[in-house]
Amino acid sequence: MSENNENHEIIYRDDVTVELKQVQAMQMLFGPREFLQQVNNP
Amino acid sequence: MTFFVSAPIFVFREFMRHRIASYNEESGRYRELNPVFYIPSKERKLVQVGKTGSYTFEDGTKEQFDISVKAMKDAYVIAYESYKKMLDAGVAREVARVVLPVSTYSSMYVSMNARALMNFLSLRTAREGSHFPSYPQREIEMVAELMEAEFAKLMPLTYAAFEKSGRIAP
Numbered sequence: 001m002s003e004n005n006e007n008h009e010i011i012y013r014d015d016v017t018v019e020l021k022q023v024q025a026m027q028m029l030f031g032p033r034e035f036l037q038q039v040n041n042p
Numbered sequence: 043m044t045f046f047v048s049a050p051i052f053v054f055r056e057f058m059r060h061r062i063a064s065y066n067e068e069s070g071r072y073r074e075l076n077p078v079f080y081i082p083s084k085e086r087k088l089v090q091v092g093k094t095g096s097y098t099f100e101d102g103t104k105e106q107f108d109i110s111v112k113a114m115k116d117a118y119v120i121a122y123e124s125y126k127k128m129l130d131a132g133v134a135r136e137v138a139r140v141v142l143p144v145s146t147y148s149s150m151y152v153s154m155n156a157r158a159l160m161n162f163l164s165l166r167t168a169r170e171g172s173h174f175p176s177y178p179q180r181e182i183e184m185v186a187e188l189m190e191a192e193f194a195k196l197m198p199l200t201y202a203a204f205e206k207s208g209r210i211a212p
Contacts, residue, residue, distance in 0.1 A: 010122060011076075012115070013147060014083035016053065016181065018188035021151065022044040023196060 173208030
């Protein structure tokens with residue numbers, strides 16, 4: 001929602017936004033053995 | 043992974059405690075900040091109940107919500123007018139911005155690897171069944187939930203393993 005106050009318009013927001021911009025990774029490659037076993041044998 | 047996040051400054055204050063990520067935030071020194079401010083939605087729980095270290099949040103009354111929103115809007119109008127007044131008088135942006143509240147919206151790029159993201163998610167989301175329960179502030183949890191959705195889509199196997207291990211970063 002937005003409201004005019006004198007010369008400028010103030011915008012009120014109740015949300016946040018997230019955009020995935022770039023990926024430079026493969027799925028988890030490192031970690032404790034148990035975790036990797038779960039990744040490899042779901 | 044690099045995310046572009048738009049949220050109030052008080053969310054970024056909490057976010058940047060996670061030193062395992064790298065951050066690149068919009069500058070208030072080099073550009074004029076836009077008049078975009080946070081007000082809670084009607085669903086935001088407003089009342090803290092219980093003692094320090096063991097409390098929960100409950101819905102506020104309509105009156106509490108109305109008082110909060112009015113107080114915030116009044117403060118934002120005064121703050122932004124003061125900011126503009128200083129800029130119009132030729133004062134530097136880095137000085138004028140000191141009157142703006144932490145509810146001013148900012149944006150930043152956050153880069154982190156999968157392990158760092160899992161650590162962030164384990165601390166900034168409240169989930170039943172987590173091995174270690176966390177009690178994040180709702181606004182940063184909103185960001186974490188959106189990041190989690192991207193993570194689940196992008197790395198389904200790693201995400202499933204994260205869930206299976208009680209949401210603990212490996």
